Amino acid sequence: xxxxxxxxxxxxxxxxSLPATRLVPxxxxxxxxxSTRSLPIRRLNHALAARRSPVVAVQEIVKEKxxxxxxxxxxxxxxxxxxxxxxxxxxxxxxxxxxxxxxxFGFVHLYNGQEAVxxxxxxxxxxxxxxxxxxxxxxxxxxKGVSARAVMSELFGKVTGCCRGQGGSMHMxxxxxxxxxxxxxxxxxxxxxTGAAFTSKYKREVxxxxxxxxxxxxxxxxxxxxxxxxxxxxxxxxxxxxIIFVVENNLWxxxxxxxxxxxxxxxxxxxxxxxxPGVHVDGMDVLKVREVAKEAVxxxxxxxxxxxxxxxxxxxxxxxxxxxDELRDAAExxxxxxxxxxxxxxxxxxxxxxxxxxxxxxxxxKIDELVEEAVEFADASPQPGRSQLLENVFADPKGxxxxxxxxxxxxxxxxxxxxxxx
Amino acid sequence: xxxIVRQRAVDGGFSASSLRRTRSALVSARSYxxxxxxxxxxxxxxxxxxxxxxxxxxxxxxxxxxxxxxxAYKITKGLLEKYGxxxxxDTPITEAxxxxxxxxxxxxxxxxxVEFMTFNFSMQAIDHIINSAAKSNYMSAGQINVPIVFxxxxxxxAGVGAQHSQCYAAWYASxxxxxxxxxxxxxxxxxxxxAAIRDPDPVVFLENExxxxxxxxxxEEALDSSxxxxxxxxxxxxxxxxxxxxxxxxxxxxALKAAEKLAEEGISAEVINLxxxxxxxxxxxxxxxxxxxxxxxxxxxxxxHGVCAEICASVVEESFSYLDAPVERIAGAxxxxxxxxxxxxxxxxxxxxxxxxxxxxxxxxx
Numbered sequence: 001x002x003x004x005x006x007x008x009x010x011x012x013x014x015x016x017s018l019p020a021t022r023l024v025p026x027x028x029x030x031x032x033x034x035s036t037r038s039l040p041i042r043r044l045n046h047a048l049a050a051r052r053s054p055v056v057a058v059q060e061i062v063k064e065k066x067x068x069x070x071x072x073x074x075x076x077x078x079x080x081x082x083x084x085x086x087x088x089x090x091x092x093x094x095x096x097x098x099x100x101x102x103x104x105f106g107f108v109h110l111y112n113g114q115e116a117v118x119x120x121x122x123x124x125x126x127x128x129x130x131x132x133x134x135x136x137x138x139x140x141x142x143x144k145g146v147s148a149r150a151v152m153s154e155l156f157g158k159v160t161g162c163c164r165g166q167g168g169s170m171h172m173x174x175x176x177x178x179x180x181x182x183x184x185x186x187x188x189x190x191x192x193x194t195g196a197a198f199t200s201k202y203k204r205e206v207x208x209x210x211x212x213x214x215x216x217x218x219x220x221x222x223x224x225x226x227x228x229x230x231x232x233x234x235x236x237x238x239x240x241x242x243i244i245f246v247v248e249n250n251l252w253x254x255x256x257x258x259x260x261x262x263x264x265x266x267x268x269x270x271x272x273x274x275x276x277p278g279v280h281v282d283g284m285d286v287l288k289v290r291e292v293a294k295e296a297v298x299x300x301x302x303x304x305x306x307x308x309x310x311x312x313x314x315x316x317x318x319x320x321x322x323x324x325d326e327l328r329d330a331a332e333x334x335x336x337x338x339x340x341x342x343x344x345x346x347x348x349x350x351x352x353x354x355x356x357x358x359x360x361x362x363x364x365x366k367i368d369e370l371v372e373e374a375v376e377f378a379d380a381s382p383q384p385g386r387s388q389l390l391e392n393v394f395a396d397p398k399g400x401x402x403x404x405x406x407x408x409x410x411x412x413x414x415x416x417x418x419x420x421x422x
Numbered sequence: 423x424x425x426i427v428r429q430r431a432v433d434g435g436f437s438a439s440s441l442r443r444t445r446s447a448l449v450s451a452r453s454y455x456x457x458x459x460x461x462x463x464x465x466x467x468x469x470x471x472x473x474x475x476x477x478x479x480x481x482x483x484x485x486x487x488x489x490x491x492x493x494a495y496k497i498t499k500g501l502l503e504k505y506g507x508x509x510x511x512d513t514p515i516t517e518a519x520x521x522x523x524x525x526x527x528x529x530x531x532x533x534x535x536v537e538f539m540t541f542n543f544s545m546q547a548i549d550h551i552i553n554s555a556a557k558s559n560y561m562s563a564g565q566i567n568v569p570i571v572f573x574x575x576x577x578x579x580a581g582v583g584a585q586h587s588q589c590y591a592a593w594y595a596s597x598x599x600x601x602x603x604x605x606x607x608x609x610x611x612x613x614x615x616x617a618a619i620r621d622p623d624p625v626v627f628l629e630n631e632x633x634x635x636x637x638x639x640x641x642e643e644a645l646d647s648s649x650x651x652x653x654x655x656x657x658x659x660x661x662x663x664x665x666x667x668x669x670x671x672x673x674x675x676x677a678l679k680a681a682e683k684l685a686e687e688g689i690s691a692e693v694i695n696l697x698x699x700x701x702x703x704x705x706x707x708x709x710x711x712x713x714x715x716x717x718x719x720x721x722x723x724x725x726x727h728g729v730c731a732e733i734c735a736s737v738v739e740e741s742f743s744y745l746d747a748p749v750e751r752i753a754g755a756x757x758x759x760x761x762x763x764x765x766x767x768x769x770x771x772x773x774x775x776x777x778x779x780x781x782x783x784x785x786x787x788x
Contacts (some may be wrong), residue, residue, distance in 0.1 A: 172563060188550070191523050194526060199525075207479055400652050403652070
């Protein structure tokens with residue numbers, strides 16, 4: 001299978017031994033859309049010759065394998081992927097409904113159309129691996145294992161939410177499932193994810209624990225023009241951290257087209273500039289994403305360092321529920337709607353006899369019920385109590401620090417007697 | 423506790439070599455053996471980090487020039503040799519990046535000590551200090567706490583110009599979720615830094631470059647490796663009954679000098695070293711003002727929306743009927759810091775300004 005990391009293009013091999021034919025531009029069908037300009041695909045040879053690092057910049061579209069006796073996934077895996085994507089889609093559709101009914105408020109950013117990226121990566125992770133996302137984080141939290149009830153309640157601002165209603169749509173945190181946010185500022189999650197990967201390496205090398213956790217950082221095309229992104233690519237490669245940087249390139253940052261705002265729109269190329277592989281993959285196909293993800297995660301677990309994966313994807317809805325979405329071309333939307341990742345997976349499963357219509361329908365029905373139940377649960381849950389307003393500002397209950405005996409000072413009854421001389 | 427007042431050969435000079443100790447007449451008479459130890463603030467900070475790193479392997483240091491260069495101000499001297507490059511990281515010049523990495527590491531359970539070469543550079547990373555560190559425990563409803571320390575020199579140094587001289591106490595102290603500490607003496611430095619590193623919440627630790635080289639007496643208790651001071655408690659450096667002077671960091675030294683001058687004129691000033699800007703020790707502040715009925719508060723930073731403004735507001739709200747004079751507030755001049763030495767001196771509070779304000783509060787002068 002011609003993946004970016006297949007044995008025929010080993011990453012550690014010196015690039016000069018690579019046949020030049022590998023480095024061909026992608027076929028026109030994967031050229032960036034988003035404006036009427038066509039993108040000049042530059043050849044890389046001159047850039048590669050100048051590079052000292054043995055890490056290869058591979059720009060290879062993962063080709064779909066023809067159905068033979070070795071398929072990409074088993075039936076169980078296929079059903080898990082399908083269920084996860086259906087959950088993401090139904091959940092987001094329900095969010096839109098609830099928003100327009102006034103149950104949800106503020107800023108809500110929906111993930112419709114991008115499910116292949118979330119499912120493709122997160123379903124390969126274990127519970128102790130971490131995921132860091134942006135404000136478009138509902139589906140990342142769901143894929144990682146946070147229950148639909150907890151996410152829906154959080155969106156309604158109820159006390160049963162995953163953050164007890166304190167975070168909201170853009171700040172999904174779950175310690176149990178290692179979802180480390182949910183950040184509103186673009187680029188903010190990237191250094192935090194790099195830090196979580198740093199911890200994984202620190203635990204292994206300094207604390208001598210058995211730790212091969214990886215971190216996956218999700219962010220968008222607009223973020224790739226932000227300074228923090230480059231700072232972290234540098235440090236992740238410098239310290240060889242177990243992190244995968246996943247760019248969900250949906251071509252639009254609110255109303256700013258990626259091509260209008262970026263000098264070189266091919267984001268995967270920015271990886272090799274820092275000494276890590278950069279891969280471009282069709283983000284509307286969950287199986288392709290999964291293949292690339294497998295390699296990237298394995299690389300990270302083996303301690304070989306970070307990877308930059310650019311997923312070409314598309315969001316079917318506007319930037320947020322407040323976005324009228326007037327700037328995007330209807331033809332572009334239709335083109336990507338035809339590449340709906342759920343429909344594609346369904347087709348794959350049925351054509352390869354991994355599942356039949358009835359099984360898939362029953363999954364859809366199950367998810368519909370799950371989402372409905374989540375809404376009912378969220379509706380029925382109470383709002384947070386008044387005392388919750390002032391809780392959890394500090395982990396240390398009253399903020400006076402920890403005493404020499406290791407206990408919180410505020411627990412010492414003498415402490416609040418008012419003497420300043422200690 | 424004793425209040426030790428240092429006398430200097432030159433007014434306003436910072437030479438640590440001309441240090442003499444006198445016992446203040448107002449303080450309970452404890453005598454100290456001639457062999458009582460002294461320690462510079464620099465050594466105090468270094469020993470605090472060293473001890474905390476050896477006690478807990480999850481503590482690590484990260485910042486520019488902290489390793490091979492031994493620290494831009496030599497605070498982290500010797501740590502690289504002792505603990506190795508896996509625990510003392512020389513970072514590239516990427517404040518936003520390495521601060522965020524520190525926050526992410528803290529999310530995942532480590533205890534980073536992030537050094538900013540000066541707090542002016544923290545503005546490049548302020549998004550991470552506030553949005554991903556300070557607010558996380560609240561946003562995640564207690565699931566994710568951030569046991570990180572951001573430390574570095576704050577405020578004016580000598581002749582370093584406008585972009586290297588700002589005091590950030592007021593900015594950081596206005597954010598719920600952060601603890602903001604400002605040590606003065608070596609004992610403060612040791613105790614507060616150890617408390618900060620052990621603390622489960624994000625702490626902004628504002629040191630002062632000009633204090634690094636100053637020596638202070640230090641007790642045996644403070645040299646013990648389990649010594650740590652409470653966060654949120656101010657210290658009464660010198661007791662008095664006529665006027666309360668409240669300040670933090672380098673200005674504590676100036677206030678103590680001013681108190682000496684005022685004592686010569688018969689005004690007994692009480693000097694309070696805040697130590698902790700957030701949480702602010704309102705109880706001690708108000709108790710002192712209720713005792714003396716007059717308030718003078720001093721800081722080095724810009725006047726508008728400063729720490730002094732908060733202290734004055736707190737006193738007016740809680741102890742208004744005890745006040746015998748309007749509250750006095752001394753802050754740096756409302757201008758970016760000039761370079762010329764005489765202008766810089768004019769832009770910062772001096773001992774004479776504190777004396778004048780105290781006398782004004784006592785209705786002894788205009």
